[in-house]
Amino acid sequence: MTGEVKPGRTIPAPDGHDRRWPALAVCLAAGFMTLLDVSIVNVAVPSIRTGLDASQGALQWVLSGYALMCGLLLVPAGRLGDVRSRRAVFLTGLALFTAMSALAGAAQNESWLVAARLVQGVAGGVLVPQVSGFIQQMFRGPERGRAFGLLGATIGVSTALGPLLGGLLIEAFGPQEGWRWVFYVNLPIGLVALPLAHRLLPGPAPREGGRRRSDLDPVGVVLLGSGTAVLLLPFMEQEEWHGPQKWLLVPLALLVLAVFTAWERHYARERDPLVDLRLFRQRSYGLGVLLSLLYFAGFTSVFFILTLYLQNGLHYSALLAGLSIIPFALGSVATAAVGGRIVGRLGRPLVATGLTTVLVGLLGTALAVQLDPGRSVGWATAAPLLLAGLGSGLVVAPNQTLTLHEVPVARAGSAGGVLQTAQRIGSAAGIAAVGSVFFDGVGTARPDWAGGFQLGLFTAIGLAALALVVALTDIRGTRAPEPVAVPGPPEEAGVGPG
Template identity: 60%
Template sequence: MSTAPPDAGGRRRWQALGVGLVAAFMTLLDVSIVNVAVPSMDRALHASPSDLQWVLSGYALTFGLILVSAGRFGDAHGRRTAFVVGVALFTLTSALAGLARSPGWLVAARLLQGAAAGVVNPQVTGLVQQLFRGSERGRAFGLLGATIGISTAVGPLLGGLLIHLGGEQHGWRWVFFVNVPVGIVAVLLGWRLLPTRPTGQPDRHRLDPVGVLLLGVGVVLLLLPLVQREQWQSPWKWALVPAGLVVLAGFGFWEHRYARRRTPLFDLRLFTLRSYTLGTLIALVYFGGFTAIFFIFTLYLQNGLGYSALVAGLAITPFALGSALASAVGGRIVNRFGRPLVGIGLIVVVIGLGAVVFMLRGTPSGSVPLLTAVPLLLAGLGSGLVIAPNQTLTLSEVPVPQAGSAAGMLQTGQRIGSAAGIAAVGALFFSSLSSTGGQWSIAFRHSLLLATGIIALALVAAVVDVARSHRVRPRASAPSDSP
């Protein structure tokens, strides 16, 4: 018997997707919107550098920690329940963050807010897998890709605008309060519009607690030294990375054994699908370069050149606009062009970022936001042809009952890639700044070249996939002697 909603062929599917996209936008926006609010928080709460670092990085840490487990829960028990609970918790913790009276209060609220975001996001991707097929699925992922691109890039602009309107002392609170009315509406509409049951028979088995523990510990060990790179000065922190890899290897061994008896937290057989494995690798590497760009560009504009938070946000807007436009188009045409479309997008991103480096050579003689507007627009157009099409292709062969956990693992890779990329590119940025005696332009160019090089590695993976596909296709189409 079908488990789709009664009018799954009509507008209800797109309405449900719209609710999911709004929730995804909120949760992903809070990754970057807080960056420009740090000085205002510092003045209002007298927070230490360690407190401020936890406000920024704690969200990403708990976000990445919960993704796979939340996706598995949605697969097993229905995405509506997980989505509504996640959005409700996100709304509540946003309000608590906005009401914070001490640094500890704010840090605790941000940790819980990140966990709530981790509950919501795999449900949105799983929803697309569940409700859409064929070209419609590509269109839906195109809209999701546009949401990811816009939310990541527009965060500094929206944050700067809210702080400008709310005042330097308390404007940062509106960065959190703005989520509250939107979250309440999303909870009500999500309960009404999202499918009530999982696809297939409900899975009554427990959710693999050992697997949850091993994956959680492994992700924390990997992410903690990356997100605390500035405040945790001891070199011993990097010993956690190999320890995390060992724990994740143990997770893989456990899941392989557990799958013989029950449904595992994550089915490792998904990695036998080339589309899923290559797509996850491309996403991990691309987010390592893509997210770091906004981190160093905001630092360069505000701390180096003295631009306001609002102007710094406006400077990134061309990238967001290009990404939104190309994501919508890419989602519609990905089924026709496949992985080569992702490769083309990566080439355009590399060209656009290379143009930014060229425009800022020497000492920039004009307004940096104006000089970089067209190159960033070009890079954004390329990014839109990467994120949405790659997500569509990565999940194209994943069975719908495993869509949530598969999406959770894909997004966990994105979070790890983002943290690693910001750590590497940020380290080069600050070391260049120190070695050049405070030459912000040089530090920015050097670190942007590294971010571009990381993105070029994703391009190599895409080219390898395209080349292998061309070699396999002639064999697949050769006539067979068997009846």
């Protein structure tokens, strides 16, 4: 189905929760922190190298270790929130993330920093799936689309604002100590959000009779975690692990994930599994997860190679490189909230329109670099990046709304965790693939930074084009474009627990 959500009457606050918008603000603030820490640290790498005399291997783990640990925890933590208390899990993740930010900023050597980043990634993985779970729990109908629209705007801002904020902090505190403040910036957010979260977020819903026994499916957790780790490792160690042997881990990961799938089918006969595979029978969910994987592989890799091109090729400062990405962020913020409001009327065609706009903007960026590859390229790419950002705002949040709108609240955390895991895998694979094309295009004897960037950009465009094919497949597979009724109580909305 195209995933249209029927507009109309305002749905009363679920579970009598009448403070859902302030509670959403707390969730978005916490989500902003965890997402910001992906992009803000990228521009701090030279400062970390200078301040701690860190090795290249340690720097790689500062970057990839966070993403790896976060990716491993998304689904199990989402499930933990589903079957226990989403608020308690959220508070635990938020407190741990804040504490690890303080420890990372105070690091006295590279081992200390790497350890803090790994635990910070664990905390991020615990925290992130609760945000989409709370949106599913607290909102219904058109309001849910608006809430996911604000989440999409938060994703866009945190992804693109990170390099600018990191550049500003390093500029203000110097290359020797500036890196510490990219971690300390989380402290005021976390300290303010913790008491507000305890006060505003809803507690666990009362258990209903007749439900099957729910647990955390420990075998499923181990299998999924192992498969995800083995799959992500060769992509994240692309620069450090040379030789083709690392790619043997990919078929091994697929084998482990196949065993995980078989186990979940078996486990679901008597208990609630970690991931209810029946969710993938819903066209909106299965295709939405695939679309998200492909799109994040494309658009996150653009920031990676653009920053390298500007800083290494054209010798931009971290601050100027961050400023060059701002047009994309502004465009994404401008349309994300709007997309959340209108996705209920337009459904998947809205996502296809957004993807088409992204493709046009990225092609315009490649043309701008071709016409003006020199120091003024930041100005030349501003307009096409703004256009791409406008399109991106119509992709991320609307796709998340359409993917999750038929998921029952009892499965909101784990279903959202699967979607976010797909985004992490897509980002890691996309950065590895696009980065490899970029470095091959740059060369070593006479580096061609502009040519390498264009080749990498065309690879990213290809990935975004595949996401558009998925969106069109969803649209064309719909026989009768009738609106879907507003999701009702958890057990009436698609896949129940029974």
